Amino acid sequence: MNDFYDQLTPFYHLIFEDWNGSVERQSAQLKTLIKKHWPETKSILDVSCGIGTQAIGLAQKGYNVTASDLSEKEAERAKQEAERRNLTLAVSVCDMRQAFDHHGTGFDLVISADNSVPHLLNDNDILIAFKQxxxxxxxxxxxxxxxxxxxxxxRGRNLLKPYGVRVEGNKRFILFQVWDFEGDQYSLAFHLIEENLSTGKAITHTLHSRYYAISTNRLCELMTQAGFRDVQRINDAFYQPVLLGTI
Structure with a gap:
């Protein structure tokens, strides 16, 4: 999985039509949730920060954010993106299944956004991550x-998931994924066509990963098993369903 994200790192922002806008919008939505459910929150640990989409925005909102990711290259880019914004953001490389072993305790809130948890391919690994x-x-x-x-x-095979077209300078990028299900898991091929608008020449980047198509109900059960109380799903507060739990 870290190979997938290492390769994706220079293109990651292209997933979003406007990445900087997404950083601001998502942090505002997350802040609203945090203020409602844990209003005294000051310190946040992001255990799957990617290039910093949520961590940077929350740091800009005044939270003391510590961040980590399994991908060394994504963690490095998150650090660079924070520095460009004159933010203090502690970023390191860590598997979320070792979050406590790496970061220790004392945080007000732990987050993992952008469908990162389903990269863990079975209930046992997810439970380990939640316990950490x-x-x-x-x-x-x-x-x-x-x-x-x-x-x-x-569910099925050859399922096309278009992400759209992005233009940066003299380059145009066409992004789409193809999913192939096998039971409750699926393999993902992420295709990025990079076209030079000056020469008409194009390069195709194809990245591969795998996900566990776990239901939110099952994730809530595993959060409860890990010790969280008042576990709930929140709809329409973020671009994905949000699962909350308190200790």
Missing amino acids: MFACLKPGGGCLITVRDYDKEE
């Missing part, structure tokens, strides 16, 4: 996860 997140929190702290609603996704 639980251990990172101080009493009364919370956990906030955002994931795809796989109950609404078509």
Whole structure:
């Protein structure tokens, strides 16, 4: 999985039509949720920060954010993006299944956004990750996860998922994914066509990964098993369903 994200790093922002706008919008939405459910939150641990989409925005909102990601290259880009914005953001490389071992405890909130948890391909690994997140929190702290609603996704093979067209300078990028399900998992091929508008020449980048199409109900059950209380799903507050739990 880290190979997938290492390769995706220079293109990651292209997933969003306006990445900088998404950083601002998502952090505002997350702040609203945080203020409602854990209003005293000051310190946040992002255990799957990617290039910093949520971590940077939350740091801009005044939170003390610590961030990590399994991908060394994404963690490095998140650090660079934060520095460009004159932000202090502690970023390191860590598997979310080792979050407590790496970061220790005392955080007010742990987050994992952008459907990162389903990269763990079985219930046991997800439960390990949730237990590690639980251990990172101080009493009364919370956990906030955002994931795809796989109950609404078509199952099958050769499923096309278009992401659109992006233009940067003299380059045009066409992005799409193809999914192939095998039981409750699917393989993903992410195709990025990079076209030079000056020469007409194009390069295709194809990246491969795999996901566990786990339901939000099952994720809530696993959060409860890990020790979280008042586990709930929130709809229409973010671009993905949000799962919350408190210790």
